Amino acid sequence: MTSPPGAERxxxxxxxxxxxxxxxxVEFAKRLNLTGTAYVFAVVTMGGVGVSALHQxxxxxxPPPPGEIP
Numbered sequence: 001m002t003s004p005p006g007a008e009r010x011x012x013x014x015x016x017x018x019x020x021x022x023x024x025x026v027e028f029a030k031r032l033n034l035t036g037t038a039y040v041f042a043v044v045t046m047g048g049v050g051v052s053a054l055h056q057x058x059x060x061x062x063p064p065p066p067g068e069i070p
Contacts, residue, residue, distance in 0.1 A: 009039040012061075016046035016053040029060045 010032070014025045021029075021044070034040055040061060044053045 007037055009041070010034060010037050011041045011043065012057065013043045014045075014053075016044050019052045020056050021053045025057075026060065029057060032061060034061055 012025065012029060014021055042054055042057050044057075046053070
């Protein structure tokens with residue numbers, strides 16, 4: 001896992017491709033260790049609706065609730 005050294009805030013900015021985030025960004029986000037990071041945000045660019053890409057990224061970087069199997 002990649003851990004941003006001492007990062008209090010981590011942001012991911014990317015385009016939206018076919019209502020999702022690019023594969024390269026998915027692979028990068030899966031490697032992030034955000035333990036101890038106080039604020040995580042994302043900005044996606046798209047001419048129309050980009051909310052599905054934000055939901056996709058949230059599912060990758062947000063830890064599952066206690067007791068839930070990822």
